[in-house]
Amino acid sequence: MKKFAIVFLAAFFSSCQYFEKQVPKEKELLEKELKAIDWNKVDQYPSTSYCDTLANDELRKQCLFEYLSSTIQQKLNVDTPFHQLYPEIDTIQVKVTVLPDATLQFEPQFSQDSLAYDKVKIDSILHARLVDLPQVNPAIKRGIPVKTQFILPVILKVE
Numbered sequence: 811m812k813k814f815a816i817v818f819l820a821a822f823f824s825s826c827q828y829f830e831k832q833v834p835k836e837k838e839l840l841e842k843e844l845k846a847i848d849w850n851k852v853d854q855y856p857s858t859s860y861c862d863t864l865a866n867d868e869l870r871k872q873c874l875f876e877y878l879s880s881t882i883q884q885k886l887n888v889d890t891p892f893h894q895l896y897p898e899i900d901t902i903q904v905k906v907t908v909l910p911d912a913t914l915q916f917e918p919q920f921s922q923d924s925l926a927y928d929k930v931k932i933d934s935i936l937h938a939r940l941v942d943l944p945q946v947n948p949a950i951k952r953g954i955p956v957k958t959q960f961i962l963p964v965i966l967k968v969e
């Protein structure tokens with residue numbers, strides 16, 4: 811019985827609940843977690859069903875860029891090809907925005923010396939032709955769909 815009492819007293823006095831612990835405050839934990847997050851990278855890049863079969867993230871990202879570039883190029887060359895309207899333009903930089911609800915927005919990017927172009931007309935042609943694109947699934951950051959933006963060079967070829 812004496813051994814039992816000694817073991818019981820030893821366990822009683824060495825119990826964790828009797829030592830005072832510093833519990834971190836909620837704000838400190840939040841700040842620490844926010845600092846640990848890399849806000850410039852996503853966990854999973856946007857993708858299409860065409861590129862979903864690839865296992866490597868970098869290959870899937872490259873596949874998406876190539877797929878969107880070629881699709882935009884094809885759409886711009888329908889009916890009256892874009893290069894016939896603007897023969898001096900061989901490449902268009904298009905800012906693509908993938909919103910969390912899987913919708914796409916396109917905005918042509920012009921260099922500072924592009925005053926000779928009718929920017930409004932180019933923008934309207936771009937928006938008119940870039941309808942009915944395949945669905946692009948949004949990027950994922952910590953399990954939540956997020957907005958992503960990237961600039962694609964679209965080369966306008968004479969076919």
